[in-house]
């Protein structure tokens with residue numbers, strides 16, 4: 001068994017979390033064929049929540065072609081939000097009012113569950129409760145946000161609209177309005193995933209890396225995974241948690257892989273006091289978002305671009321960081337900061353902002369989890385609940401929301 005180390009991903013710049021302490025996850029090579037109840041492909045945050053949930057009463061193997069946590073998870077800015085990329089009012093128009101309401105309430109419950117799991121397991125990942133400030137922008141103006149806050153409050157979500165005067169007085173921000181919501185959080189996504197994987201290992205899960213799954217074949221009793229290690233993995237159920245590296249043969253209707261950029265200031269950044277407890281994002285396209293990290297860094301992101309590869313372009317990384325910095329400066333002119341880390345990554349988008357958590361078509365005993373949108377980590381929690389309910393022979397009451 002070897003200890004995995006996180007290395008800087010030279011393609012996309014240096015993620016802040018790559019230098020976090022406590023990321024060691026013991027891994028082993030696949031030296032013989034193995035047989036387990038559940039094989040999870042992908043050791044990012046989705047695979048980690050899945051392994052944590054299932055390893056208590058199943059034998060579990062997690063396989064990753066890279067060291068654990070080195071996919072999208074290490075790049076995440078980890079705003080742990082229940083607010084979906086698409087507002088409740090807009091989502092209602094797409095999927096109907098009742099389903100949209102359920103989707104919002106389920107996301108709210110998932111953030112609550114995430115906090116509970118972290119507390120129960122004693123995972124040190126800088127998790128902090130946060131409120132959120134959703135600023136009016138060119139996608140949704142102040143009237144739309146006022147209606148949105150009313151729709152959310154009607155189902156018990158802790159959101160209220162604030163007009164321009166309150167926004168200026170309380171936050172020093174000059175916009176036509178915003179929604180202030182309670183119940184979100186932020187943390188270090190890599191430490192969270194590492195902690196979950198280690199807890200799963202403590203009750204028997206095994207993490208194999210580097211092992212690439214090159215083919216999967218199902219039969220009435222289970223699935224056989226062929227790997228580049230030359231040994232097969234046999235499982236009663238397989239769960240693809242491959243992030244935005246969509247597995248071949250798994251349809252992804254309506255899903256798009258895009259690029260997104262992020263940066264972090266030096267620690268102990270001087271910022272308005274309210275920002276320590278608040279996540280900020282805006283109803284614009286492309287949108288800007290920011291938050292403080294545990295060590296007082298300002299973490300800022302956005303400038304999404306509809307290209308799956310643009311995040312690998314070094315010259316673009318510099319330009320995008322300049323744009324993100326300028327936008328932040330325009331919003332909070334008093335905040336002077338120096339960029340310490342800048343990075344980029346692949347990001348998934350769906351038409352509804354909802355993830356896909358579904359059985360793989362034409363393959364028995366196989367599930368695929370794709371946590372689209374800016375709520376990828378919240379959706380990883382939901383995915384672990386939906387899939388584990390099915391493996392235990394039941395059905396999650398909200399499973400229908402996440403079928404593409």
Ligand SMILES: Cc1cc2nc3c(=O)[nH]c(=O)nc-3n(C[C@H](O)[C@H](O)[C@H](O)COP(=O)(O)OP(=O)(O)OC[C@H]3O[C@@H](n4cnc5c(N)ncnc54)[C@H](O)[C@@H]3O)c2cc1C
Nearest residue numbers: 042044045046065071072073076078079213243345376377
């Ligand atoms: C810059 C940025 C900012 C973000 N900000 C937020 C945010 O604020 N809040 C939020 O909730 N989400 C955010 N996200 C999204 C979030 O990071 C992702 O949804 C989440 O990390 C996905 O985790 P995952 O485990 O599904 O995928 P990954 O972390 O990508 O893990 C998938 C793993 O599968 C492995 N794999 C793939 N194919 C195979 C194979 N054939 N064999 C073996 N292994 C394989 C890969 O090596 C990889 O390690 C952000 C993403 C980016 C890039």
